[in-house]
Amino acid sequence: MNTPAAPIASSSAAPAPKSDRSLIHWLLVAVAVLFSAVFLVLPLLNVFAQALAAGFGPYCHALADPDTISAIRLTLIIAAICVPLNAVFGVAASWAIAKFDFRGKPFLLSLMDLPFSISPVVAGLLFVLLFGVNGLLGRWLEVHHVKVLFALPGMVLATIFVTFPYVARELIPIMRAQGREQEEAALTLGASGWQTFWHVTLPSVKWGLFYGIVLCNARAMGEFGAVSVVSGHIAGQTDTLPLRVEKLYNEFDPVAPFAVATLLALLAVATMLLKALLEWKTRHET
């Protein structure tokens, strides 16, 4: 499935000719703006509005809750493990896929599209079937006292599963578009494989790599379904930030879930800003 690679679609096409600046134009714009306001702007603002509805005090109090702090820490740890691993994978996979021809490439690409075609809940289920008490490795894990599910390792694995394609999908089109010639030139100048990659390939894809990592991170920190299935929801131990939001929500606290949600919303805003920065950079560097 060709899901868009969190595309960097910059609207740089020429505007419609002057004759279209009519009633139709403003009508369409109005509808678009209205739709976006309801569906995009309001939800964003609402998070902050609800979080601060009772004032700054309860907001800070909610964030200082020890279980919330552990949720923040857990989310950061998971991201710190998953994102670098997936970044390395992304770089390796895109090098192999973009610069070489080999049989079985379509199969590999379909495999890498898998997290987009299955529900995160199903992804979590896969790991339960593998590591759960009645899972394939369940008995072995019990005997060796290794905890995968309801503990960090399981959550890390589930997160890796749903986020591993992001970096590769950003890099592959860029590397493909650049072809092999610069690398071949480096080889003729005596560079080894590693030197070629480090000095020639990497700098030319750095913004794509950066954005891929940003996306992978946003997704890793925000993952809910897969992690929810494997985590066991043990407060203070296996709740990530999204899971914490759910827990607080189920406790009917009017402010706390929104307070925690603001952290994630800020993450989303930061991600979007970084994307805009990247678009600006790539536009200026061509």
Next chain:
Amino acid sequence: MTRSRAAAVKSFAPANPLPGFNITLGFTIVYLTLIVLIPIGALAIKTLGLSWKELWALATNDRALASYRLSLGASLAAALINALFGSLLAWVLVRHPFPGRRLLDGLIDFPFALPTAVAGLTLASLFSAHGWLGQYLTPLGIQGAFSRLGVVIALTFVGLPFSVRTIQPEIETLDPDIQEAAMCLGAGPWRRFVSVTAPALLPTVLTGFGLSFARALGEYGSIVFISGNLPFKTEIAPTLVVMRLDQFDYTGAISVALVLMIFSFALLLTLNTLQGWAAKFQEP
């Protein structure tokens, strides 16, 4: 290396002076095997060990059927809305510049970047009886939260960028020559739109539709917050999977998961076929 083995290697990967092929491909395959193939294998192995009768029964009991109806129905509705408004948004963004267009363009990615839990939370709050929108809509009988409508709203939200970002590049690369040719032949703006632009964009709109449909089918996080998860009423298929897992009903969970996967792959296949069909009309 014997000639046949060398030939086999050559036919797998033609010689390329660039180094690093073996190590990167090797790493990629190992990583994918560990992360993807083994878990999928676990599903396959577990499924094979189950009785087909039981699987079928659990996959088709009333609660499951209700959840499929809701999942498919709501995803379809959301995808249709996204096809319509997504096309509109994409069109406006490309062809009708206005102050703040850049900002709007950036906002389109918001549902993509936002964790689904937060999306569900804020949408539920917006449409609840005291929410900014709910306070006006609820008296009118429009129940946006804890209802099927809520499910549709949330699925529309998460699927929107998939629709817009698929259609947008196509509009940007629409061949202006074709429009001008139509103009020279005397077609007015409406006629041009209906006869020239819309057919050219149809395949892409369908693709965007398919992508947001696929996205919606698998969505879970936001629905948890907005739907209330009432079985037979507002429970989608992924929620049912989780419910059954919580009760250690592995078989039940697997059965629904398999149905979900079948839906997804059928959709994937249709999408690819569609893209293949549309590609025939593209320039060679």
Next chain:
Amino acid sequence: MSIELKNVSKHFGRVSAVENINLTVPEGELIALLGPSGSGKTTVLRLIAGLETPESGGIFVRGAQVNNLPVQKRNIGFVFQSYALFKHMTVQDNIAFGLKIKKWPAQRIQARVQDLTALLDLHGLLDRYPHQLSGGQRQRVAIGRALAPGPDVLLLDEPFAAVDAQIRQELRQWLVRVHRELKLTVLFVTHDQEEAMEVASRIVIFSKGRVEQIGSPQEVYEKPSNEFVARFVGVMNVLELEVRDGFARRQELEFPAHGLADGQKLRIGFRPYAVQVSPDGSAYRYRAVLRRTYFLGVMLRLEMELPSGLILRSRMSKEDYARLGLADGRPVSFQIRSYRILSKEDEPLGAEVATAYEVPPHLGEGI
């Protein structure tokens, strides 16, 4: 550095790119690999560079086989058709790249960059990025980058294809100058036979993955080894003749039958300079009307139409043209002085093509 290819073949999938290539390049020569697209010339260049590996045959440098020597160790300079400059590095860093790989000390690198800047006139460009350069500038940087590590041989793949005509002229002169001053062996690929003729001391002509002829520009022009070369290099008037009544004819044109019987076919070719034209209708045997005159600088190309509709090309200096009072639309008479046989009965000829036959006087004179 002398290069030799012995029976080299290479396929891409099922398509044969080059077959049984035998080629010797003596040290210090400036050689053009010439041929139409897909004729295999770029493949040969890349084989020499090590960017492709041959399936059979040997590639030798200074007598030693290098088939298995990786690209990095071959010490060749390669200039790509699209320049392949490192986009994110300045001109200075591009040129210095190979030297940094060799771990030269900074001072030595600086000196070398200065030398090349002077040689290729890159003054003031060192701090620019490739996207800030013009096509001609980029090409010179690409040459400089390839030359910096001091390779023994310089390979260029259609180096001037992507550049404006005027810049192309300048770049050709750069190339000749570089070759002369650095005394390198230089091979360049081109599909432009004018370029090959102008720049190279020897030309290797390719067609469909095989070498058709190797020779100096004069040799390939005046003594083509087969029909392909004869028609590919320079302008050639080609006539399909059929033998009737003991002579090979095409409408009003008449040639000896060369041993063929009535009804058999003969294909001949003759260069524009072999066609003599006069405004005097009775000077030569055949009649035509001058249709178009092309200004080629010193010479003019004349295109004339025969009563039968056939178009032939001739050549004349500007002075003669003026002196004879010729102009478009004027009726002229002409004769064909010499010609070659390209094929008999559709069988292309080989070395026989090199033979130029003089037209017997009785077939050429005017009335």
